[in-house]
Amino acid sequence: MLAGQMNMNANVLKQAQSYCEEHKYRLTQPRLQVLKIIGTSTKPLGAYDILEELGKVIANPKPPTVYRAIEFWQQHGFIHRIESLNAYVACEAGHQHKGSQFMICDDCGAVIETHLCELPKPLKDSTAKNTFTPSRWNLEIHGVCAACDSY
Amino acid sequence: MLAGQMNMNANVLKQAQSYCEEHKYRLTQPRLQVLKIIGTSTKPLGAYDILEELGKVIANPKPPTVYRAIEFWQQHGFIHRIESLNAYVACEAGHQHKGSQFMICDDCGAVIETHLCELPKPLKDSTAKNTFTPSRWNLEIHGVCAACDSY
């Protein structure tokens, strides 16, 4: 197995395929390949990392090709952007959600997505107190993962 | 009063001053002016917005000047970076904290910092379950603020 790669959850591609069929979106080569690249990486990938990988499977791709595919999968909940890293990861939840939580290991770069559908109560209370109506949220927790901590 | 500005909490500058004295940091013109600029803005400012403002008070500043000042105040907890906007705001808490929570109005651009010193329990549980040791976190909640919602 190549470093930085793992067997992608085959379901993700299947899911993507049926999602596209169902919603009449086109599962084009750029979209398919970009999803594969992000989905098989063990670490978040920057857009230009993806571009480089994409260059190995389609001819001479340019940034907009990558960014369009990223935008597409992001809008439909298949990938997330890690804001603090300018990088992208595949969603681990298997369904769309308004909020995301990531644990990001500053040692090894691994990202664990935890999945809470609801904003935790203290935070909900806080938005309520400010009469603020949340539409989406993103929590990025930096720290050290179990594997790295044991060294 | 100028649009986009308000009276800065005078305490912030005082606090910054005593903080620098106490820790033997230099409160230089770039640092002072950048903190003033961020602190008097009602909205998050991008680094190049700050650069433009800074150009009105010191001669011909360059990006590294701004970024160094940003880094300084950020490290010492006086300002925060809003990742989803590539922009910076003054801390509203008055003391350093490991975690930040922001409510960001997608209508008017206002940012409200809420202040919880602790990671909420469901999230703490989640990190504990993954034996992940958090060091810092950032939550950005997008939505609509009370003022905008009432239109």
Place this chain on the structure above:
DNA sequence: CCTAAAATATTATCCTATAACAGTTTCGAA
């Protein structure tokens, strides 16, 4: 004073992302 550390100035460049427009593919209605 003189020196070392801290901080700034300057130049150039890198990384990230998007605007604008031309060309292609797809699918359904005429």
Place this chain on the structure above:
DNA sequence: TTCGAAACTGTTATAGGATAATATTTTAGG
């Protein structure tokens, strides 16, 4: 079956955000 609109991609250029590298200045302390 063809043709037209919508969806999508290709290509070029550029905008926007951040930093590397090196030279110079400022400051505090011996």
